[in-house]
Amino acid sequence: xAAGLPxxxxxxxxxxxxxxxxxxxxxxxxxxxxEKLKIALIEMNFLSERIEEAKKEWIKLRSDSKVTAPxxxxxxxxxxxxxxxxxxxxxxxxxxxxxMVLRDEKLLxxxxxxRALYNLAWLTLQRGNKHRTTANQLFEECIKKNPKSxxxxxxxxxxxxxxxxxxxxxxxxxxxxxxxxxxNGVYSARLKIRLKEIYNNSTxx
Numbered sequence: 001x002a003a004g005l006p007x008x009x010x011x012x013x014x015x016x017x018x019x020x021x022x023x024x025x026x027x028x029x030x031x032x033x034x035e036k037l038k039i040a041l042i043e044m045n046f047l048s049e050r051i052e053e054a055k056k057e058w059i060k061l062r063s064d065s066k067v068t069a070p071x072x073x074x075x076x077x078x079x080x081x082x083x084x085x086x087x088x089x090x091x092x093x094x095x096x097x098x099x100m101v102l103r104d105e106k107l108l109x110x111x112x113x114x115r116a117l118y119n120l121a122w123l124t125l126q127r128g129n130k131h132r133t134t135a136n137q138l139f140e141e142c143i144k145k146n147p148k149s150x151x152x153x154x155x156x157x158x159x160x161x162x163x164x165x166x167x168x169x170x171x172x173x174x175x176x177x178x179x180x181x182x183x184n185g186v187y188s189a190r191l192k193i194r195l196k197e198i199y200n201n202s203t204x205x
Contacts, residue, residue, distance in 0.1 A: 022046065022081070023074050027112035030070035035061075039074055046082065055082035073101050073110040077119065084123060094123050114146035118155055125162065132162065150186075153178075157187040164198045171195075 022043045028036055038061055045054040055078075061067060062075035080097035083090050101107045101116040121138035124131045139155040139162075146152050156178045164171040175195060182188060 022078070023112060027074065027115070028070065029111055031068055031074070032071070035068060035071040039071065039078075042078060046078065046085075049085075051082050051085050055079055058082065069106050070110045070112065073107045073112045073116075076101050076107075077112060077115055080119060080123070084119075084126065089126065091123060091127060095120065098123070114142065114149040114151045117142040117145065118151040121155065121158075129166070132166065135162065153182055153185055153187065156181070157185075157191055160191060161194055161198075164195060168199075 023039060028039065031039065038057075042054050042057045042061065045057065058075045058078040062072045062079070067075070076097045080094040083094040083097070098116045098120040101110075101113055102120075107113060117138055121135045121142065124135040124138060136159060139159045142149075142155045143152045156174060160171050160174040160178055163174065175191065178185065178191060179188065185191075
């Protein structure tokens, strides 16, 4: 318990600055007051690295016969997040959670649904560099289907970084697009620094 306190403290500081734990106010819109409380408690377990406990609670929440669509989406994403944080990652189970959101017409219309594609791209990357092309396609799909979402900007940022060490021409294409769409973007300064570091390291090696 004590060993995890520094991590928890840091995460809570980030949460305080951004004014939400894992899911923000927009993503929770449409959820009932009771559901929002349950979501907050489960997310606290997740941030405290009580992963298995959080996963069980997400499953319980999404299985409730009276659960609202926005909350069911959040619970499926939360369950998948817990799986991805487990020591032994069940990629297929996590993928099925995301697909349950993406293939359900009702869930797909919920505010948090845009994160399903974004996280599915990350899940794909976790399987190794040989899946990078598929991950690229998922990030691009996230941008295309959710152009005004914060995950669109994040997708373009990571498309640049993920490919920078393997395909400089492709990475520069994504970088150019990022700076065109988001000249004052959340990741602008960070992207310039990271690209410089990556390219400097590649020159030395």
